[in-house]
Amino acid sequence: MIRGLYTATAGMLATQTQSEIIGDNVANVRTPGYKQEDGILKAFPDMLIERTALTNGMSENTLIGSMGTGVVVDSVARMNVQGALQTTDLPTDLAFASPGFFTVQTPEGERYTRNGRFQINAEGTLQNADGFPVLGEKGPIGPLSSAFTVSTNGTVSDQGQVIDRLRMVRIPEETLIREGQSLYSSSQPAQIQNAEMGTVQIRQGAIEGSNVDISGQMTKMITVMNAYQANQKVIQTTDSTLEKAVNEVGKV
Template identity: 70%
Template sequence: MIKGLYTGAAGMLAAQTQSEIIADNVANIRTPGYKAEESSNKAFPELLMMRTSTENEIPGNTVIGGMGTGVVVDQVTRMNVQGALQTTDLTTDLALTSEALFVVETPNGERYTRNGQFQLNAEGMLQTADGNPVLGEEGPIGPLSRDFSVDTNGAIYDGGVLVDQLRLVQIPNEELIREGQSLYTSNQAVQAWQGEPGIRQGFLEGSNVDLTGQMVKMITVMRAYEANQKVIQTQDSTLDKAVNEIGRIV
């Protein structure tokens, strides 16, 4: 009976974690280049329940069946699906149609992103909305004029003169470690992008979050949470009767 409390509590904790992941996806539905995350549960090992015979019965044990011991969120997977391209007509907005990532310089070192919503600072240096410099093969990109252009291969031209080449990298999806809304890092060695980058200037890659799908999942998760909550309440009520009624000495 006590095991039932732990099983129900484990289910509630798993549902809470899932709801937090869904809420994070919904909160970033307008973040350019954001990739939705999905969680999967793993069941704890089952217990084999057996009934031991009493003195008046034939000796031996009778198998009753298995009893689940709850679930836990096993892993969180990033859905590496291309988001829809949105036209902005801003020269500082860049979208990737490949699986490459931009490289930016942060106070904590180099980080990687799919968010191409860049801007020019007062000195004409290309940077992110948070003020992190965007890196090219020669380092921070700039100074640039407002009329600079970027071709599909990442070459940056200003006034018809080649200024720099966007630095792009490739990192397996399972090796990306998320930091904040749209920055990533990796514990593995990072390789330069080898394929066609497919850069589109004047476009942004939208978030790949499916709002309708996330709402359906949220409803399912909340119902699972409520079901496990009901299990705990039932177990608590049963324990109350066992202690205060059945075990009462008259």
């Protein structure tokens, strides 16, 4: 009976983690380049239950059956499907129409993003919304005027002069580590490859929208909350039964 408390508690903790992941997805439904995440559940190993009895002075075991020991959120899966491209006509907005990541320089080192909502700072350097410089093959891109252009292969030009080419990379999906809303690092930096010209396609004046399926997330949230409440009811019922066993049966 007490084991049931642990099993139900594990279920509540797992569904709580799932609800936090869903809430994060919903909060980022308008974040450019955001990728939906889902919690993957894993069951703890089942245990075989046996009843032990003495027969003619000999111990005899009778198999009763198996008992589950609960679940846990084992990993978080990211849906790396491209979001819809949204036209903004802002020259500082850039979007991938192909696989790849932009590179930005942060205090912790280079990080990668598909959020192309950029801006030009007072020094004319292209930067992201957090103020981190966007990197080209020569380093931070700039100085730029408001009339700069970016070709489909990522070449940045200004007033007829080629300034640089965006530093775009390919990263194996399974090595991505999310940092914040739309920045990523890699667990295997050696596997990061520069995207060669002709393998990527950039659109200026557009951004990639989030790929969060809001209706699907709302449906999943209802399912998760129902599971949470069911486990909560199991704990309440078990607690009530234990109380009677201690306070009433124990008096007999």
